[in-house]
Amino acid sequence: MTSPATSPATVRFGTRRSALARAQSGRVAADFAAATGHDVELVEITTEGDVSQAALAQIGGTGVFVGALREALLDGRVDVAVHSLKDLPTAPAEGVALAAVPPREDPRDVLVARDGLTLGELPVGARVGTGSPRRVAQIQALGLGLDLVGVRGNVDTRIAKVASGELDAVVLARAGLARLDRVADATEVLDPIQVLPAPGQGALAVESRAGDPLETELREALDDPRSRAAVTCERAVLATLEAGCSAPVGALAEVVEGDDGDELWVRAVALSPDGALDVRRSASGSVTAAEEVGRTLAGEMLADGAADLMHQTTAASVTTTTTTGQQQ
Numbered sequence: 267m268t269s270p271a272t273s274p275a276t277v278r279f280g281t282r283r284s285a286l287a288r289a290q291s292g293r294v295a296a297d298f299a300a301a302t303g304h305d306v307e308l309v310e311i312t313t314e315g316d317v318s319q320a321a322l323a324q325i326g327g328t329g330v331f332v333g334a335l336r337e338a339l340l341d342g343r344v345d346v347a348v349h350s351l352k353d354l355p356t357a358p359a360e361g362v363a364l365a366a367v368p369p370r371e372d373p374r375d376v377l378v379a380r381d382g383l384t385l386g387e388l389p390v391g392a393r394v395g396t397g398s399p400r401r402v403a404q405i406q407a408l409g410l411g412l413d414l415v416g417v418r419g420n421v422d423t424r425i426a427k428v429a430s431g432e433l434d435a436v437v438l439a440r441a442g443l444a445r446l447d448r449v450a451d452a453t454e455v456l457d458p459i460q461v462l463p464a465p466g467q468g469a470l471a472v473e474s475r476a477g478d479p480l481e482t483e484l485r486e487a488l489d490d491p492r493s494r495a496a497v498t499c500e501r502a503v504l505a506t507l508e509a510g511c512s513a514p515v516g517a518l519a520e521v522v523e524g525d526d527g528d529e530l531w532v533r534a535v536a537l538s539p540d541g542a543l544d545v546r547r548s549a550s551g552s553v554t555a556a557e558e559v560g561r562t563l564a565g566e567m568l569a570d571g572a573a574d575l576m577h578q579t580t581a582a583s584v585t586t587t588t589t590t591g592q593q594q
């Protein structure tokens with residue numbers, strides 16, 4: 267996929283340095299090369315999120331992964347930026363076009379546990395690693411008495427904490443394992459009825475400079491309109507809730523065949539950080555109105571008190587359980 271001599275026609279794909287990012291960008295670049303005949307090249311860009319050991323929340327959320335790649339795109343060091351779509355802030359970026367959303371991987375979360383265990387088989391007090399407030403809240407809500415432990419680091423590092431016995435289990439995106447050929451490490455795929463994935467999980471964002479002729483080429487070669495509609499809907503939920511990528515919000519939209527053609531189905535949840543309270547909603551609508559469907563759904567969730575939930579501290583959630591909660 268890397269061409270030895272850089273000709274003007276070589277399209278440079280920016281990637282973060284992690285194994286997952288390189289696998290994702292490498293696949294997208296290879297697919298683009300196969301579809302168009304362009305020479306392609308991967309260019310590694312180091313981001314603040316890769317070098318900082320601080321908790322992601324303290325350095326501005328997962329948006330830190332995205333900013334450095336976009337900078338490289340805008341100043342011409344690369345022609346295309348590939349991100350995990352769930353890491354993109356919902357606010358649009360000036361000068362940057364979402365040229366393609368390739369076909370999405372299975373968006374669900376998985377458990378990687380010792381001894382092949384499932385969530386329900388883990389004993390009370392078992393140590394389960396995740397750095398995601400969304401996963402923490404939804405797993406706490408199951409009432410299993412698990413001890414949720416914050417973890418950072420790449421997929422390998424997290425799984426290694428189970429192998430070493432430091433943790434009993436970790437929760438990860440199935441898509442990340444799939445892209446690293448490690449799905450076999452998963453001991454349970456978490457049902458979205460219990461744990462809804464992050465908006466955009468399992469999908470990639472392929473960005474170009476806005477108006478660059480490459481934008482059209484990338485769309486034609488790589489874009490999957492159904493995947494794009496689903497993530498557009500999910501991100502509209504997130505944006506309307508005014509929740510960042512680290513908020514305890516899950517959303518999953520799926521395109522299903524209805525009597526009159528494709529239909530969009532979406533489920534969403536907003537939780538208090540401790541999972542004690544939640545607001546859950548679902549809706550269906552036209553694929554062509556994906557953003558509107560998501561916005562309307564989130565509007566209903568806000569009317570049900572979703573904003574208060576997400577910003578609660580643990581103490582506050584205890585005192586307001588009977589008044590604002592919709593525990594289901």
Ligand SMILES: NCc1[nH]cc(CCC(=O)O)c1CC(=O)O
Binds near residue numbers: 439466470
């Ligand atoms: N939070 C970081 C991150 N960003 C994207 C993925 C996985 C791939 C994806 O969801 O598309 C992961 C790891 C994880 O959540 O396990």
